[in-house]
Amino acid sequence: MNKKLLEQIKEHSKPSEILPVKYIIKSSIEFIKDKKVLFLSFFSQDEEENREKAMYKVFMWDRKYITQKLQEDGSYKWSNACMENLIRYYSWQSKPVAACSTSREKENIEEFLQINCSNVGDELRAIRRFQNEIMQEKLNAKHEKIKKKIDEVMDKVPPLPKDFDKWVYNGPFDYSRYIYYKREGKNIDTFCTECKNEFMIPETELTKKKIRHNNNGTCPKCNKNIVYKAVGKSTRVNDWAEFAIMQNYEDGFIIRYFSGAKEYKKHYRNPTLEYSEYIREIYTFNGKSLNVKKYEYGWFFQTGGCRWCEDSSKYKTPKTYLYTRNLKRILEGTRWQYSCMYDFAKAVNQLYVGKFLEEYLKHPQIEYLIKFKLYRFVDEKLSTFYTPIWNGINFEGRNIKEVFDIEKELFLQMQRLDLDSDGLRLIKKAVLMLNKVNALTDSQVKWIVSNVQTNHFCEMLKYSTPHKIIKYVQEQSSKKYEPNDVLADWCDYIRQCKDFKFDIENTFVLYPKNLKERHDEYMIMNKSKGLSKYDKKVKKAFEVLNKCYSYSDKKFTIRPANGVNEIVGEGHKLRHCVGQTHYIDGMAKGDRAIMVVRKVSDPDTPFFTLELNLNQISVSQCRGYKNCGMTEEVKKFIDKWKKTKLTEEMQKVV
Template identity: 35%
Template sequence: MRKVKLAEIKTCKLKKSFLIKFSETNIKYFISSQIINFDNDILMLCIYSKCEDSSKVELSYRVFIDKTKKDYITQDFTSKEIKWRKAILSNLLNWYWEEYSVLVDNKSTRNILKYFNVKEKPLSAVDDFQNAVLKEKLEKKHEIITKRIDEKMKIVPDLPDDFTEWVDEEALVRSRYIYYKYRRTNKAMEGYCTHCGKKVFVNKPRHNKEGICPRCKSKVIYKAEGKSKNVEDFTRTSIIQRVSGGIIIRSFSVRKFYRENYKKPQLMIHEVSRDFYEFSSDNSFNIKTYEWRNFKQTDVMRWCEGESSLNFDYSRISLYSRNLDDVLNNTIWKYSEIKHFATVEPGYTFPVYSYLGLYTKYPFIEQLMKLNLIHLVKDILGSYYSYGRCCQGENDVFNFNGKNIKNILKIDRKFLSLLQKLNAGISELKVIEEVFKRKINITNEEIFYIADKFYREKDIFDFATKYSITIHRIIKYISSQMLNYDEHSKENDIFSDWEDYLNNCTLLKYDIKSDSVIFPRNLKQKHDDIYKLIKNNKRELYDKAIKEMYNELLEKFKWNFGEYIIFPPKNAAELVKEGNTLDHCVATNYMSLMARRKTVILFLRKEDKIDMPFYTVEVKDNEVKQCRGKGNCGMTNEVKKFIEEFKDKKLRKTLNEKIA
């Protein structure tokens, strides 16, 4: 419909007396209609409403309807700028009962009934027409979409002939049972193995317990007939196939039902998604996802275009492996070792899409798989699936610029062999890297112990170096203290208490070279006693500790660049002033940490206002952890530039000189 011509049409004239009567009612809208000869006969509805703050009546909308061309459009006057809209009348007015909220005069009613050739309910006729037009347009739009999808689906190849057999034998490897009739006897009971389909005799089976089929040697679950009338197993599986221009990954939900006739289970395989990987000449790829679901809320189940721009991945899904050598040949995943990973154990499930993404980002996964470091790859894949990275602190664990796998893992040939021998995961790798870097000897059992019990493996080794204690002695002492803690306490909790205790001993000037101080008989009691002592005298102790480290910190961290200077506090009072002036928590939360040498607090000032607090900087392990200004605000561009220079020119020089 031509908007310019429609806008020129004059609005229906209303009698002043009628408008006065309308303004005195509780009715929300008044509609006047007119049939206009405009190429075709067009029905114009003028919709008036009352102003909220007065009884004044004003024009809100004009709706133009062309039944010949099956079209409609609305001119909206409800805002300062006149707009054209395609909303249907019932949505515009939002009526629930038209006879109570909308009034149409007799002449306008006759116009509407005549235009639509109906005998009653004029507004329903308008609504029916608009909904019919909307439905027809939507159907045409849907037809375009479905044709596009159906054309794409034509290139999907058939499933391999052995796919169903593979699903039943491998993807459902845990869906194997021996059903037996329970009898009170010491003799072998007759049973039936659902895997080999043979009658077997089993000794003392227990319902829902694992066993081995004496005929086919499969791992099975025992099921007493009377207790297992409805068993259902569920899994997900997938297959990668070649298509024109790339590959397709097809995902399936699989269910297997065992009813009373357990000898004839029902297997249902339902395809739920198809992901097309379309390759470009530079080996980059675009992913288009299709899902089997309700199409556009029409109650028609069919293939639909994926609604999310983020590709969904199942955390646990098996992968058909028998075609992978051919399918992935001449693709970027030719050497990904995904076939090896998919078959590490029967029916193994993993995030298939994430594995492909992981290999694309970190190609050294191939070398890890060829070294059979399965546990390590599983850990890396789990982290990548959840967080998009190899592990927490990945740059500390891996040298991504390494020329070979030993360089990447930051170890030598000897420790690489140890990784293989232990089938190490990411935690064990972190321990082994520390052992290699520090050139110390620990047992394999101690490697597993540290990897399993502590959150940050590096902290144990830092602790051992700081207090000149062997790893063996640390583990032995922590194990001995477990009896002094409640059942919910873990080894890492005891280690944290031990660290706090020795830091407080340092603050109190105890002789931390003495075994009697380092290894109290009851760590928990000593920790609590020392804490109470510190709490009663903490301000004085913190002040003394900060004063004692001032000259050391001044030499290491004082630095100026441009109009700014950075330096450490002289005492606790300066931290209090800093926190009060800048309205942040440096004194309340960081004074004790600094006194215990767990972190370093520095003051960033303008050189011409050196006594005026400006920004506060926290440095830990020679890294700037945060830089906060007034009210905890972030850095300005100028301050950010200074901090970058400070990190590059000053902190790098103290990289190997541990302060906090």
């Protein structure tokens, strides 16, 4: 309808009646070019508003409507808003907010909308219903247009390969193999879920230790690695995996992501394996630029139906197993033809597929890293939701020396051991500190990167040799006192000895017979005297760090220590070393942050303390009462905190 024609309709006169409502409605039926138009005027009864002119003028015809709203200068502005949004919502369901001034006004509305308004306020509800039906029709038409567009894309997706189910079973769920056992007198009845063989094993002293619930083992029939599960004790086992496949799609390709679960209940002899697809990414090229269109399977807006939808960022593409049997064919003729993606996927098992594709376009030199079999190095860099940080490597280098800043002998060691960036830093620093090329043997490097933090090990290289450090840490370790905790305590112990001005060159001091006992003893000896000078800087650091690193979930909360007294109190109450000068001085200088972990239900009682290295944005250690290691619950919480906070801060630092 032409707005100029609507403006020519004669305005309603001000109502003379006074009603106990906010708005009085006046109505008339007009005809414009043979079209029947219901014209409504809403006059305000509020003394603070203009009562001479209608606050709202509403025009309704066919299955359409439009509104004019009164402005402060007396003019009207067009609006497509419905009356429900113009008049406060609650008024529609409580006492009437608007009513017609005369029966004739009501009859006009009844005639146009084909209804019967028997109660006060019915006319307003009828107007609302009419406008809502029109809005819903428009919304449905919009949704159908979106669905049609998505369906046209989905119809072109090729079917899955015939061997895909078999690959899922033997690939992503390769680890899901068990032997269920039940002891019967002097024999053990067993059933392997992989080869489906049922057999009996005689009970011996060896089987008593070996065949236990959740122990690892090997099936004697099919020679597959399995996990033992006791019948009756293990009534429900759920294994899950994320996996993906790349397929041709028009001029590009599509990556399809799946989530699957394999469930063993009482029917462990016949486990169920189900999977569903929930992300599709379509890669196409527009000239030289790469276009990626993402779709997700989920709720379609608020319609109550599940289907393929445009990307809503509900799901992040996971690190996943990749179906590789068609990979070389898919990449042939593309920019990734020589990327060595096939070799990389086979070597690391799981990868961020999209991240690999994107990073390869930025750094084609990744091909050579994979050819050198530096799988862990590449995998570490790509294993992030954020933009990878390729520190430790110069892509513009023309040779090994320029690319990795190491000599050929060190590169060959890095290649042999498939070291990541942490291992690369270790061997480079060891060479600098010990002033010789082969500073660490292959076996020493393997042990270090597998058991301890490399920065702690490098710190101890100031005082001892690699062989003696490893030997001493192994001697002090136990099931409850892991090598990483031993080495961290040893570093703390050396700092304590320096505070007390002990002779560290004395082997009796350097290698205490009982490290934990001596460490805890010196920790208690450390007093908080003389630490007040740091308090102002620590409190200032708290204000900055609290914004960056504080985090909570339903059970636990973590935040920076708010002052020297809290740091010292934390150490005293938990009987660990955080209250000593070294930690307080580090926080005051901005080198480290002392984070306190508390239970949400008891936020004032010390629970665990974490040391955060602010130079590397990494966790140095996390200890509880009497230097105990993290429980599984605390470890999971710290992992969530690291993913949420540390990765973001690392990006800012870079």
